[in-house]
Amino acid sequence: MSSLISIVGAGPGDPELLTIKALKRIQEADCILHDALVSKEILNLAKPTAQRIYVGKIYMDGQDQTDRQEWINQLIIELAGKGQKIVRLKSGDPMIFGRGAEEIRFCIENGLNYEAIPGVTSALGAASLYGIPLTERGKNSMVLFGTGHYCKGDFCDLETFVSVLKSGSPVILYMGLNKLVRLARRLMDQSISPEINVQVLSKVSQPGSTALEGTLGTIGQILELEKPPMPALVIIGRNVERLSG
Numbered sequence: 001m002s003s004l005i006s007i008v009g010a011g012p013g014d015p016e017l018l019t020i021k022a023l024k025r026i027q028e029a030d031c032i033l034h035d036a037l038v039s040k041e042i043l044n045l046a047k048p049t050a051q052r053i054y055v056g057k058i059y060m061d062g063q064d065q066t067d068r069q070e071w072i073n074q075l076i077i078e079l080a081g082k083g084q085k086i087v088r089l090k091s092g093d094p095m096i097f098g099r100g101a102e103e104i105r106f107c108i109e110n111g112l113n114y115e116a117i118p119g120v121t122s123a124l125g126a127a128s129l130y131g132i133p134l135t136e137r138g139k140n141s142m143v144l145f146g147t148g149h150y151c152k153g154d155f156c157d158l159e160t161f162v163s164v165l166k167s168g169s170p171v172i173l174y175m176g177l178n179k180l181v182r183l184a185r186r187l188m189d190q191s192i193s194p195e196i197n198v199q200v201l202s203k204v205s206q207p208g209s210t211a212l213e214g215t216l217g218t219i220g221q222i223l224e225l226e227k228p229p230m231p232a233l234v235i236i237g238r239n240v241e242r243l244s245g
Helices: 018-029 065-081 100-109 122-131 158-166 176-188 219-227
Strands: 004-009 031-036 051-054 085-090 114-117 145-146 171-174 197-202 210-214 232-237
Touching: 004 018, 004 100, 018 051, 018 085, 018 114, 018 219, 031 065, 031 158, 051 158, 065 085, 065 122, 085 176, 122 197, 122 232, 145 158, 158 176, 158 232, 176 197, 176 219, 176 232
Parallel strands: 004 085, 004 114, 031 051, 031 085, 145 171
Antiparallel strands: 171 232, 197 210, 197 232
């Protein structure tokens, strides 16, 4: 195999949460195309000669996402043509809000040699690190991963969020901190109890991590006083309580 494109999940930030296979690929890479949320500690695991190219985005940076993805695709083609070992390094897991599917399809359509390596997504990392059971015998048997995206002026998945929360299961929001106060109001408008628990977990597994807890009824006041850093994960649910951390 003259070249290999490894689409790698870097986990939530702590290098010790990398899989063994992910670590091997990072150490072997000739070039690493990395997102904004990949920690410096993980990038420093690469060999000194490895080229590191930032291809990420951050909130409100004004990038056109179609143009950005096309640029990444062209980089992959160019580097593969040189026979390099390429790591496309993504925070969390490539297949959970990581655009992994788009890059896998690109590799297939262009006949490129690729592999996908799972990573610990921030929701699962946060649940274990803070002792928040996402499923528990006798309480709930599912969990919903979502975002705070809007459709026609309201939350795209509001009805689904309401249904899941009424069942007693938790809803986990990626990229939803800036819309949390409005979402809390809309959920209460839909007869979700203001006493439902809310956890806001920032920089999971990284230095400077923070954890805030409240309820749908109090989270707005809490966020007025506290300014949690990004990236932040939001977990909402009747049984969402921290056992540790």
